Amino acid sequence: GIDCTKGTIVRSAILLNCKPMRYVSLFLWMYMIVLLPLQGFAQYEIIPKPQDVFVGNGLFTFSTNYAIDCLSSDSFLRVSLNDWVKTSALKKAQVNKTVQTKITIQLVGKKKWHNYLAKLAFSKSFEPGLEGYVVKIERNSILILAQTEAGLFYGFQTLQQLFNLPQIKCGEIYDKPVFAVRAWQDDISRGPIPSMHQLKKETSTLAHYKL
Numbered sequence: 001g002i003d004c005t006k007g008t009i010v011r012s013a014i015l016l017n018c019k020p021m022r023y024v025s026l027f028l029w030m031y032m033i034v035l036l037p038l039q040g041f042a043q044y045e046i047i048p049k050p051q052d053v054f055v056g057n058g059l060f061t062f063s064t065n066y067a068i069d070c071l072s073s074d075s076f077l078r079v080s081l082n083d084w085v086k087t088s089a090l091k092k093a094q095v096n097k098t099v100q101t102k103i104t105i106q107l108v109g110k111k112k113w114h115n116y117l118a119k120l121a122f123s124k125s126f127e128p129g130l131e132g133y134v135v136k137i138e139r140n141s142i143l144i145l146a147q148t149e150a151g152l153f154y155g156f157q158t159l160q161q162l163f164n165l166p167q168i169k170c171g172e173i174y175d176k177p178v179f180a181v182r183a184w185q186d187d188i189s190r191g192p193i194p195s196m197h198q199l200k201k202e203t204s205t206l207a208h209y210k211l
Helices: 019-042 077-087 113-121 147-163 196-208
Strands: 052-060 064-070 101-107 133-138 139-146 167-174
Touching: 052 133, 064 077, 077 101, 077 147, 101 147, 133 147, 139 147, 147 167, 167 196
Parallel strands: 064 101, 101 139
Antiparallel strands: 052 167, 133 139, 133 167
C-alpha cells in the first residue's frame, strides 16, 4: 500500500492506520453489517420494480382454509387465477382449519376509486391509469384493485411473483407502467424460426413481466 501522509510504499496493514482509510473502512463495515441487510426489507422483489411500496410489520400466510374472490368479468383472468391456486399457490399453503385466508381481485370504477382506497385505509392516493393496480397485503388477506381489466391482469402477475418469495411481508404495492407502449422483437432472420408453441410460451412469459 501507499502511506497517505508521506507517499511512501508501506505494508498494507499500515495503510489502514491512515485516517481517510479508517473512515472508509468504517463506512464499508457499517454498510455491510447494517444497511445492506435492511435493503432486502425495503422492497418486494418484483420485476419490474413497482412505482411505490410500503412494507409493514407481519407476514401473510396462505392457509389451506382459503377463499378466492375474482370480481372481474374477464373469464380468462378467472380461469388463470383458479388454475394458479390449484397448481402453484397451494404448494405454499399451511394447514390451518381455524383461520381463513382470502385473496380478492376486484375492479373498481374510476369515480369510486379514491374514496374506495380511503375506505380501505390505503396509505396514499394513487391514480392507476389504464394498466395500473394497487395491492394491500395483510396477515390473512391480499387485495388487488384496479380500474381496468388490464390492471387486474398485471396485479395478478404481481401476486404470482409474491408467492415465489420466501416470505410475503404485509404492506402495500402501487404500480403502473412508465411507458404505454412496450415492445419485444423476435428476429427470425438471425436464428431458428420459433414454433407456435414457443411463441405462445414467450408471450406468456412477457405478459408475466408486464411487457
